Structure formats: C-alpha cells, structure tokens
Amino acid sequence: MVVQAAQARAPFPRRAERPAPLLLGMVLFIASEIIFFGSLFAAYFSLRSVASFWPPPGALSILAPTPLRQATVASFVLWGSSVPAHLATLCLRRRDVAAMRRWILLTIGMGIAFLGWKFSEWAASPFSVSTHAYGTIFFALTGFHALHLLVGLALLAGVVARIAQGAYRTGDLSGPEAVVYYWHFVDAVWVGVFATIYLVR
C-alpha cells in the first residue's frame, strides 16, 4: 500500500505547473464582468424595444457619417492595442523586459488615444445623461467601458512602474499576464458596445 501511494503521488505537478491562482481569479472576474456588461446591454435592448423612436431624433448627430467614421477609426485603434499587449506577454515569457516595456507603453498610448476620442464625443454630444432614456443608457454603457479602460491603463502603468523597480526578470509572471487578460477583455467588450450603439442602434 505504501508503495502504491508513493507511485500515485509521483505524477504530482510542481507548483509552477498549476494554473496560477491570480490568472484563474482574473478569468473568474472577467466572467463576472461579462454578466455586468450583459445587464447594461440587456437594459439597452429592453429600452429600445419599448421606445417609439430609437435613437431619439435629437441623438442622431452622433451617428452621422463623420462621427461614425471617427468612432470606427478610434475603435480599430483600441482593438489594435491588443496586438502590442499580446506581444508584451510574448516578450515577458522570453524575459525580454525592455521590449515588453516598449509594447506596454504603445498599448497605453493607443488606449489614451481611444479615451481622447471618447471624451471628445461626449463633449460634442447634443444630449446628456438625463435628457432621455437613450442618453442614460448611452452614457452608462460608454461610461462604464471608459471606466474599465481607465482601470486597465492604471494597471498597465503599474506594470511599467514595477519594471522600473526591476521586476519580472525572474520569478512569477502571472501579474502582468493577468493585466493583459483584462486589457483584452476591455477591447472585446468594446466590440459589443460598438456593435450595439453604432451598428445595431
């Protein structure tokens, strides 16, 4: 029996081979965030199904060809920022921290560019959060996405700060990987927000 138990224990993985608790935690957090944004999307479609005019006539200017073109370009900048974010994790696995830092800074730059467009769109919008139901759900959806983007930028900035302190040259890599997972999620949610507000309407 003792021998059998020893044999049974032999294939035990070392700790490094297990799914990192931080990554699993981030995945579960992202799953809960899918539900959170889902409730906002559900609210959008629920309001849309009972409205006589959707979007209301006063809100159509944000969907005119020029603003729509700007929204499309900004969206592709945001979706494109997932590429340097992914390249950063590849560099990280090679322990090329300097290259990783460059890719993360590029990701941050693209995220800031997107936020800049978002703020300009809000500033130019002819309606506010309290004008009508469309305004409320428009600002709720885009506002919560922008809030998530701000958190993502803060996390990426945190990774850059940790690099400056000499982190990640050895040891655990799950921290920056979890941050990149989060960034991909923020980009993916924008596919839904963009499709809902600008395409499906």
Added chain:
Amino acid sequence: VISTSRICAVSAAFFFVVGVVYWFVSYEPAGTLMLGLWGVAFLFGSLFLRVASTRGAVAGDDPRLRPADVAGDWVGIFPTGSPWPIMLALGLTCGLAGLMYGIWLVIPGALVTIVALLGLMRESAAR
C-alpha cells in the same frame, strides 16, 4: 481542474438551452441576451480551465487519489481576517450611489475604494 471545467461547461450548456427556450417562449431580447451571456461567461471559465489543464494539473485531477492522499498539498496562503473587503464594498457602494445622489458621495467613495484596494494589494504582497 478538469472537473471544474466540466461543471462550467455543463452550466454554460444549461444557460444556452434555457436562453433558446426563453426566446421562443417570450420573444424578449433583454432576458435572452442575459441568459446567453451567462452561458458565455461559464464557457469562458470552462475553456480557460481546459487550456490550463494542458499545461499543468492539480492533485484532484488524479482519480487514483483520495482526499487523504493530497492532504497538506500546497494551495495558497489566505489571510484569516481582513478589513479590506468590507471597506471595498463600502467605498464602491458610496461611489456608485454618488452617481445618482451627487459628487459629495463620489469623492469619499472613490477615496475609500482606492485605500481598500491598496490595502488588499499590500496584504497579498506581504505574504
């Protein structure tokens, strides 16, 4: 890991099936979307665990082992008590309620949230 992945996959299938049934019963988009996204959330967790299980495994994946065999296996370090989760809840509640009632609630809410997050981070970094 594999068992957890299967539980998530079955939950995802459940929500997809219920979502389809709900649509044909009600033709109501909001609830259908929510049920579908519950399915997506569980599917996401299931797929991550499936990928994670190709890279490594935990003792529970080995059907030959009984719980007693893996007693004492390293899982992680968890604090026995922490004030930060309840501070985080307080800060988020204040901050989000402030979006409805006014900026005077948002600022203290945001400050408490940030302090609680930093507290949580310091706690996990100190292990």
